[in-house]
Amino acid sequence: MKLLSEVQISVHNRVLIAAPSGELDHFQSERLRAQIDAAYEKSSCKHIVFDMAGVSFMDSSGVGLVIGRYKKAAISGGKLIVCNMSESVSRLFSLSGMGKIIQEADSVGAALDILGVGGTL
Amino acid sequence: MNKIKLEIEALPENVALARVMTSAFVSIYDPNMSELSDITTAVSEAVTNAIIHGYGENEGAVRMSLSAENRVITIEICDDGAGIENIESAREPLFTTKPEMERSGLGFTVMEEFMDVVEVKSSIGEGTSIVLKKELGGEV
Numbered sequence: 594m595k596l597l598s599e600v601q602i603s604v605h606n607r608v609l610i611a612a613p614s615g616e617l618d619h620f621q622s623e624r625l626r627a628q629i630d631a632a633y634e635k636s637s638c639k640h641i642v643f644d645m646a647g648v649s650f651m652d653s654s655g656v657g658l659v660i661g662r663y664k665k666a667a668i669s670g671g672k673l674i675v676c677n678m679s680e681s682v683s684r685l686f687s688l689s690g691m692g693k694i695i696q697e698a699d700s701v702g703a704a705l706d707i708l709g710v711g712g713t714l
Numbered sequence: 715m716n717k718i719k720l721e722i723e724a725l726p727e728n729v730a731l732a733r734v735m736t737s738a739f740v741s742i743y744d745p746n747m748s749e750l751s752d753i754t755t756a757v758s759e760a761v762t763n764a765i766i767h768g769y770g771e772n773e774g775a776v777r778m779s780l781s782a783e784n785r786v787i788t789i790e791i792c793d794d795g796a797g798i799e800n801i802e803s804a805r806e807p808l809f810t811t812k813p814e815m816e817r818s819g820l821g822f823t824v825m826e827e828f829m830d831v832v833e834v835k836s837s838i839g840e841g842t843s844i845v846l847k848k849e850l851g852g853e854v
Contacts, residue, residue, distance in 0.1 A: 618733075619762045620726035626816065650733070650751075652758040653820035661816040681751050688823055690807070 600625045602632045606710035609638040610701060611662075614647030617655030626658055630665065639671035642704045646677035655682070656689045663695055672696065674704040716742070717781040722761075724769040724776050724793065732761040732778060739780045740787055745850045752828035753787060753848055759821040760791040760844045766812065768795025768842055785850045792843045798836040805834070 598615030611629050615621060633641065641662050648655070663673040676698040678686065686692055698704035705711045720735055722728045736757045740750055757778075764776045777792045798804045805826070810819035825832045831847035 616730060616733075618726075618729050618758055619766065620729060622816075623726070650754070650758075652755050652762065653818045653824050654762065656820060657816040657818035660818060681748075681755070684827075685755075685820070685824065688807070688827055689818055689820055 597621070598625060600628055602629065604636050604638055605705060607638050608640045608642055608705060608708055608710055609633050609636055610642045610644060612644040612647060614649075616650040617648055617658065618650070618652050619654040622654040622658040626661065629662060633662075633665060639666070639669055640708050641666045641671065641673045642701060642708075643673070643675045644677050644701050645675060645679070645682050648679070648682060651682050651685060653685060653689075656685050656691070659686075659695065660689070660691060663691075672708060674698050674707055676700055676704045715781060715783040717779060720778045720780070721775050722778070724765040724772075724774045724795075726762070726765055728776075729758055729761050729765065732776070733758050735778070736780060736789065739782070740850075743782055743785060743787065743850050749848065749850055753789070753846075756825045756828045756846050757789060757791070759824045760846065763821050763844075764791060764793035764795065764842065766815070766817075767798075768793035770796070787848050787850060789846045790843060791846070792841060794841040797838040797840055798834070798842055799838060801834050801836055
């Protein structure tokens with residue numbers, strides 16, 4: 594079992610793709626938040642895509658992490674899309690009511706298509 | 715009736731331990747994946763609240779007791795921290811006193827959605843006790 598969560602960050606056509614893995618609780622979300630924000634500020638990215646495929650557990654702290662990044666992207670005129678959500682992750686987002694504001698996609702590729710920067714990764 | 719007690723230092727990194735213990739205890743009673751995930755998530759919310767709202771930067775202990783009787787899992791989570799000023803507000807969805815920490819204000823909403831019973835008792839300066847109950851194999 595991996596004790597510390599990690600986040601893989603990549604950039605594709607001015608879209609920052611953040612793929613956290615492990616358990617997104619308060620402790621881990623705080624750690625990953627700093628890493629994602631540093632990468633976003635350093636890059637010239639506008640949009641953010643969260644790839645949740647590697648998330649094994651999430652509580653409301655993970656929702657806070659995504660909402661916080663959504664706000665950052667919105668300030669830069671960007672969008673945020675969440676993809677590869679498990680049933681339990683998706684349920685937490687529905688509870689937050691953010692489903693209406695934050696877009697969902699089935700895959701990273703589908704998210705990039707929505708952002709109009711599709712193509713091969 | 716089975717019961718275990720656990721006391722953890724109020725550190726954010728210890729919430730994962732509270733989840734592991736909860737998951738191991740509940741697993742004895744053969745829950746389905748969704749029940750196990752619901753209970754673990756609710757405990758994660760309650761213990762996180764005790765640590766970051768109850769104690770904040772202060773030291774302290776979070777006490778948990780987990781019991782099972784007739785397939786009803788009861789989990790009590792207590793702290794001797796700050797207490798909740800207004801329980802009614804705290805239970806409202808999206809209410810948070812710590813927006814700067816990006817708390818989503820969904821802790822109680824998650825507990826209420828995922829558990830059958832959520833009881834909150836709190837006194838200012840004395841602490842908070844949360845009781846969570848869920849019947850396994852109960853209503854879906």
